[in-house]
Amino acid sequence: MHDALTDSKALLIRRWGELGGYWGISRTMAEIHALLFVTGEPLCTDDVMAQLHVSRGNASMNLRGLTDWGLVQRVHKLGDRKEYFQADTDVWHMFETITRERRRREVEPIIATIDRCREMVAQLDSREDRAADETRGFCRRLDELRGFLTTMGALFELALRFGPTGVAQLAPLIQAASGQPGPRGPTPAAAPRAAAARTGSKRAKTRARRPRR
Amino acid sequence: MHDALTDSKALLIRRWGELGGYWGISRTMAEIHALLFVTGEPLCTDDVMAQLHVSRGNASMNLRGLTDWGLVQRVHKLGDRKEYFQADTDVWHMFETITRERRRREVEPIIATIDRCREMVAQLDSREDRAADETRGFCRRLDELRGFLTTMGALFELALRFGPTGVAQLAPLIQAASGQPGPRGPTPAAAPRAAAARTGSKRAKTRARRPRR
DNA sequence: GGTATCTTTCCGACAATTCTGAAACAACGC
DNA sequence: GCGTTGTTTCAGAATTGTCGGAAAGATACC
Numbered sequence: 001m002h003d004a005l006t007d008s009k010a011l012l013i014r015r016w017g018e019l020g021g022y023w024g025i026s027r028t029m030a031e032i033h034a035l036l037f038v039t040g041e042p043l044c045t046d047d048v049m050a051q052l053h054v055s056r057g058n059a060s061m062n063l064r065g066l067t068d069w070g071l072v073q074r075v076h077k078l079g080d081r082k083e084y085f086q087a088d089t090d091v092w093h094m095f096e097t098i099t100r101e102r103r104r105r106e107v108e109p110i111i112a113t114i115d116r117c118r119e120m121v122a123q124l125d126s127r128e129d130r131a132a133d134e135t136r137g138f139c140r141r142l143d144e145l146r147g148f149l150t151t152m153g154a155l156f157e158l159a160l161r162f163g164p165t166g167v168a169q170l171a172p173l174i175q176a177a178s179g180q181p182g183p184r185g186p187t188p189a190a191a192p193r194a195a196a197a198r199t200g201s202k203r204a205k206t207r208a209r210r211p212r213r
Numbered sequence: 214m215h216d217a218l219t220d221s222k223a224l225l226i227r228r229w230g231e232l233g234g235y236w237g238i239s240r241t242m243a244e245i246h247a248l249l250f251v252t253g254e255p256l257c258t259d260d261v262m263a264q265l266h267v268s269r270g271n272a273s274m275n276l277r278g279l280t281d282w283g284l285v286q287r288v289h290k291l292g293d294r295k296e297y298f299q300a301d302t303d304v305w306h307m308f309e310t311i312t313r314e315r316r317r318r319e320v321e322p323i324i325a326t327i328d329r330c331r332e333m334v335a336q337l338d339s340r341e342d343r344a345a346d347e348t349r350g351f352c353r354r355l356d357e358l359r360g361f362l363t364t365m366g367a368l369f370e371l372a373l374r375f376g377p378t379g380v381a382q383l384a385p386l387i388q389a390a391s392g393q394p395g396p397r398g399p400t401p402a403a404a405p406r407a408a409a410a411r412t413g414s415k416r417a418k419t420r421a422r423r424p425r426r
Numbered sequence: 427g428g429t430a431t432c433t434t435t436c437c438g439a440c441a442a443t444t445c446t447g448a449a450a451c452a453a454c455g456c
Numbered sequence: 457g458c459g460t461t462g463t464t465t466c467a468g469a470a471t472t473g474t475c476g477g478a479a480a481g482a483t484a485c486c
Contacts, residue, residue: 008333120221
């Protein structure tokens, strides 16, 4: 090899890129982000084009997408007309940006939908017709889902407030918690099913394929 | 309308489906999951085909995908040869399943990649060549990223241990925290940039388009 | 073993996303 | 104003992903 550093960066960029696919982010966008992240220094469009072998249009579009996410910022160098792009290298701050953006784009719309669904069946709720049970069950699940989403939102908010060091300090709690049966909240539905289903999901990945061929 | 309950379910299913796209999950898979979730009762392949207007092959593939995720379980009814599928309706447990699965599929591989990247530049690290600064910066970011991932993993682990009610009890803390300047951990890099960048990202979504046309 | 019933896989067709290259656009200096 | 430099957009091409229907496979019951 001629340059271990370059190879190492390339490896991370590639992996980060394919990971982007899992997250509904285009591979190129993720790769550009990774490139800017590992580089640390501001890069211009031509740098991105050269290092990632993408077209100018593609680079431009995705760089704009990244700035729209707030993950990348435009910077200018004195005496240079080119626009440079620099990634946020503070990982925790990156997380904050992504969290807020995803909440705005995804969580809030789904909560609005849940509320609307709830309204649609509100009048049925009190009536005593054949579908009363079904309706009640549906509403219960709707409410649980909504509660979960807001609770998770609150947890993230809290995590952001505590910051990286704050959350890191919580780690020892895990050790303590895993020693005892667990201070798990008394949720009637959750506790009994947890153990059984967990082993089930574990088996799923290694279970024998359907007896075929 | 002839059935508000049906319409309400359909709405949630549709929204849930399009949300799936953001998460690298196919729309149909998300819709099937939503259908099973809102129904609560076990459904067979034909039910899914009829209610979602998808082919048998498509339904079969995605139902299997969901069971592989551990979000849906096969159930059998006595005296019926058909296989039925039932979604986990405990939202918190669903979250646990998804968290563990995503960690296994995504977080662990990226951590392995980071470690490998770290090894690749390990020998360069000590040398005193021209790229020493660059290498040091790269390694620092690598370490930060790795630390963040493990910390978040720990946080999720903790959240799962506390369970829904446990986390919900944390909510009041947020109110308390938002009153004061914030007990945010003393992270040299994070604090100063947070305010500026946040307004930046907010402006991004409403900012004036490029002066065009 | 044979048949009926249900499930899974395969592959061509279709749809959506992503990428490229070129043209249009803006900014700057002369 | 006009050329130079750099950026953004757009339409079509290419890639990728998803779906439907049919054929093959598995299982239970007779």
